[in-house]
Amino acid sequence: MPPRTEAARRGDSTVELPAEPTQAQRFGKARTAQSTALLEDYAELIADLLATGGEARPTDIARRLGVSHATAIKTIARLKREGLATARPYRGVFLTEAGETLAARVKARHRLVVDLLRAVGVPAEAAEQDAEGIEHHVSDATLQAFSRFLKAQR
Numbered sequence: 001m002p003p004r005t006e007a008a009r010r011g012d013s014t015v016e017l018p019a020e021p022t023q024a025q026r027f028g029k030a031r032t033a034q035s036t037a038l039l040e041d042y043a044e045l046i047a048d049l050l051a052t053g054g055e056a057r058p059t060d061i062a063r064r065l066g067v068s069h070a071t072a073i074k075t076i077a078r079l080k081r082e083g084l085a086t087a088r089p090y091r092g093v094f095l096t097e098a099g100e101t102l103a104a105r106v107k108a109r110h111r112l113v114v115d116l117l118r119a120v121g122v123p124a125e126a127a128e129q130d131a132e133g134i135e136h137h138v139s140d141a142t143l144q145a146f147s148r149f150l151k152a153q154r
Contacts, residue, residue, distance in 0.1 A: 037136035040106045041065065042075055043084055046093055047103035055092040109135045109143060116146045119153055 017023065045064055049056035062072035076093055079085035084099035095103060113135045117127035138146075 034136070038075060039079060039082065039084065040102065040136060041132075042079055043095060043099050043103040044106045044110070046079075046085065046095055047100065047107070050094065056094070057092045061093070106135065109138075112143055112146055112150075113138065115150055119150055 018026070042061065042065070045061060046056040049060060049064075058072045058076060059069060061076070062069045065072065067075075076085060076087060079093075079099065080087060083096055084102060085093050085095050087093045110131050113131040114127045117130060117134075118124065122130065
């Protein structure tokens with residue numbers, strides 16, 4: 001006997017699965033977002049460290065992201081392969097022009113998501129934490145809708 005879905009337990013028999021290509025596209029979008037989220041977080045943090053302290057050392061990056069030094073080094077190497085960062089021995093990590101563009105886009109997206117969450121009553125710290133996940137998974141269309149909503153509230 002197949003397991004009952006939540007919809008079936010509620011007595012809702014009208015729930016239908018989307019077409020396979022549609023569902024595959026939705027899951028594919030989520031996988032892509034997860035893959036790029038890490039690079040986006042690193043680029044955003046490196047930009048912030050460079051702006052506030054003039055340098056972004058792998059040790060500082062690892063501590064601030066709560067990962068091991070080895071993990072930070074591995075991801076920095078990926079940033080370099082993707083053309084988003086450069087590193088100089090004993091000088092830390094620097095963003096390329098493409099890395100700076102990515103960091104600026106991620107920072108703006110983060111602020112927009114935080115602002116929306118705050119506008120609907122989410123406490124500041126919860127909004128900051130939740131935005132860290134949401135910001136990587138929303139489409140441009142959704143971000144535009146967030147922006148329109150916030151402008152209408154002002």
